[in-house]
Amino acid sequence: MNVQQLLELEAAGWEICSHSVTHPGLPFLPLTYADETPAAPNSAERELEMSKIGFNDLGLNVQNFVVPGSSWNDDLATLSARYYNSAASGGKYGNTLPLENRWWIRRKGVGTSHSVSDITAWIEQEINDNKWLILIFHAIIETEDLGYEPWSETKLAELATWVEDQGISVVTQQRGLELSVFSYKDLLHTPVQPCRIVDTRLAGGAIPPSGIRSYNVYGAVASQGGNPAGCPSPKGEPLSVALNVTAVPLGNGNIVAYPFGSAVPTASLVNYRSDAQNIANGATVKTCFNCTKDINIKSNYGTAHVVIDVLGYYYAKP
16 A cells, blocks of 8 residues: 555544554564664664654554554553553453553454354454454455465455444444443443534634643533534533544644543644644543533644534433
């Protein structure tokens, strides 16, 4: 694939994850930059950081890591938290919700010997166990005779049809990470027509480096640059909200979204550059329940205008 095709995929809602620069066995490398030597000049930290920088320099908003070869350990999981919102490794099972460790998410591999019925059985079991299942498809090719553990296009099409017919949600790694703050069974998702709740170009001005703004996610939002008619929440005060957040960059930095009154997280939502176009990303953000404001938005390092549209609300099930 070329860069333009990757950008088009991302714009269509696909997520591009980092996978290292040279696809090494990361546990066998020096851990950090400080551990590098003339004999071993390439560390795991270099692989993690340079891969993300390389993608972002192409204009891609890469936020999560997929472990090459699924070789991982506690030190690498801790290190990856400096650069990524999450890291997905190997494993035979789905992920308990809420996640036990977002920098050691499990994925289950699909091999040539697996049938469609094998995969549907896995999915049904993980749904029954209230878990998040991530599947690894190494190669999709009709003849199943090229690449590592190839799976046929016909099988994939059959599986996709079954998933759609069952009404099962298929999400990116980032979206799954955001939704995993709560157990799926504990929340009721109510989508709404996109409604603008924040536009700093109309109210408040651009957010400066380290600047934090507090916003409401429903009700009267005109003073935030939002819809003059307001953005109603169908079932009252939500526990979480699905947002589309756009950065209009005036410098280089990133945007963080988190509940009002909570500590600032390390994970960024949107990375932006002054020489790039407006950059948007979807996010599900927990709100501060029964508070004067719902969410905080922080701009790290650079200055940017921020535009936020609400796409849905999450409520406690009756």
